[in-house]
Amino acid sequence: MRRPFAAAVMTLALCLVASLAGCGTKSEGVSAGDVDPVGAVEPREISWLLSRPADGAVIKVMRELADEYAAAHPGFKLRFITTPDRPSYIQKYETLAAADKLPELFDTDATPFARKLARQGRMMDASKLLRSLGLYDSYRPAALDYQRFDDGSLYMIPFEYQGEFFWYNKALFRDAGVRVPKSLDDFPAMCRVLRRSGVTPIALDGQDQWPLERYAAYHPFRTAGPQYVRQLKQGKAKFSDPPGRASAEWLAELGKAGCFQKGFSSVGYADAQNLFTSGxxxxxxxxxxxxxxxxxxxxxxxxxxxxxxxxLPVTRDAVTGANEFVTPSGIGMAVNSRTYDPLVRDFLKFALTRYPARYAAAGELSPTSDAKTVLPDDATPLYARAVAAAGDVGHDITVPWDTQLDPTSNTKFQQELVLLVQGDVSPGSFVSTMDSVIRRNAPRYAR
Known part of the structure; x- marks a missing residue:
């Protein structure tokens, strides 16, 4: 059933290769660190390959800024090539990269594939670029750290900032006689009591797979810190090590306790959210x-x-603090070194200088600390509290594993997680399978 879809995506990607062949500058490009190229700013059309909601605040604000820049630079245009569906986007992005036809700007996570592009000198050094524009120090450290590769290098620019929390219904907790869990290990007991009271303990978007993968990352982050997944993806750590085995056992307990709604693996984003917002x-x-x-x-x-x-609650032997949790800055924007020139630099300076205040004015959390979020007129007090909590973060952050593991291992991981929580495989079997998969696939991406 997936072959026609994959073929369609590949066809679209190849069409884009052809359409982009004439885009960009005729320059042979610059080195990744040559962030201030010499020459005149000559307006032309540039493109941004994105994986963001077309009606979202990021694109809306950037479109407005591009129009303003174009008004002062006749002949300039920013072309948005949007594919919100992430799997389709990744295939398109990797196809264009293989053909050396990536546009001036393109979205990417700090994946093993992106690391290869950076090592090949195909992405501008974002740290040097932001510093040369006088903007680096205004960014939230957590927003930049989310975009970094394991060696600390920075090749992606963040356009958002988020804090991930466990939202809960106080009335349902009160009626069931449960309290907010102090430890991750309190979750199974909490779920059993809530289930007995007649409500679904935890709403989960199982269809998109990444939400369950978040749960898999929580226990290792608390007991071993962020370095565990970095070592895991390189084959230097195993799922059979204590952090990974504890995670598998915890996830199995969540399943046994009925933490998630029945049939969670087929429930989508909107339905999961509605399950919570409807009480x-x-x-x-x-x-x-x-x-x-x-x-x-x-x-x-x-x-x-x-x-x-x-x-995110801690654990009894936690090595990370209560104010260290998931604080993503979304998919980052990379700058193609092959097409980088004075125009691209000038536009980025114009847009990135103005972007934070415009984005924050839309009620969003800016990736910089100098733009205060403007609360919507109909915001409840919870809105301001959540914004404040998202800004109160420590040094370590939980990095989503779907951006860390190699694609083959990640796909198998997502499949096995569902089976583990459903009780179809044991923690021991899950650990053994994943160690075998990573052992086979990780070396190819670690090079």
Whole structure:
């Protein structure tokens, strides 16, 4: 069933290769660190390959800024090539990269594939670029750290910032007689009590797979820190090591306790959210990108006053702090060194200087610390509290594993996670399978 879809995506990607062949500058490019090229600013059309919602604040603000720049630089145009569906985007992005036809700007996570491009000198050094523009120090450290490769190098520029929390219904907790968990190890017991009270303990978007992968990352992050997944993807650590085995056992316990809704693996994003916002689920793990749905008058008045949040709980032997949790800055934007020239630099300086204030004015959390979020007129007090909590972060952050593991291992990981939580495989079998998969695939991406 997947072959026609894959063929269609490949066809589209090849068409893009052809259409982009004439785009960009005739220059042979610059080195990754040559962030201030000499020459005149000559307006032309440049392109940005994106994986973001077409109606989202990032594209809306950048489109406005591009139009303003074009008004002062006749002949300039920023072309947005948008593919919000992430799997389709990745295939398109990697196809264009293989053909050496990536446009001036393109979205990417700090994946093994992106690291290869950086090592080949095909992406501008974002740290040097932001410093040369006088903007580096204004960015939140957590926003930049999310975009870094394991060696600390920075090749992607963040356009957003989020905090991920466990949103919960105080009334459902009160009626069931449960308290906010102090430890991750309290989750199974919490779920059993909530399930007995007649509600779904935790709403989960299982269809998109990454939300369950978040849960898999939590226990190792608390007990071993962020370095565990870095070593895991390189084959220097194993799932059979204590952090990985503890995670597998915890996930199996969540399944046995009935933490997630029945049939969770086929439930999509909107349905999972509705389960919580309608008062039928007690907990929902999601980021501040959903603040308008959770902390404004858009939320049903029947549950609006009962919604609150707590941060990622610790464990008894935690090595990370309570204020260290998932604080993503979204997919980053890379700058193609092959097409970088004075125009690209000049436009980026214009746009990135103005972007934070415009983005924050839309009620969003800016990736910089110098732009204060403007609360919507219909925001509840929870909105401001969540914004403040997202800014109160420590040094270590939880990095989503889907951006860390190689594609083959990650696909198998997602499949096995569902089986583990459903009770179809044991923790021991899960650990053994994943160690075997990573041992076979990780070396190719670690090079």
């Amino acid at each position: 039928r689920a007690a907990v929902y793990n999601i980021g501040t990108w959903e603040l308008r749905s959770l902390a404004t008058s858009a939320l049903d008045a029947k549950v609006r006053g009962d919604v609150d949040f707590f941060r």
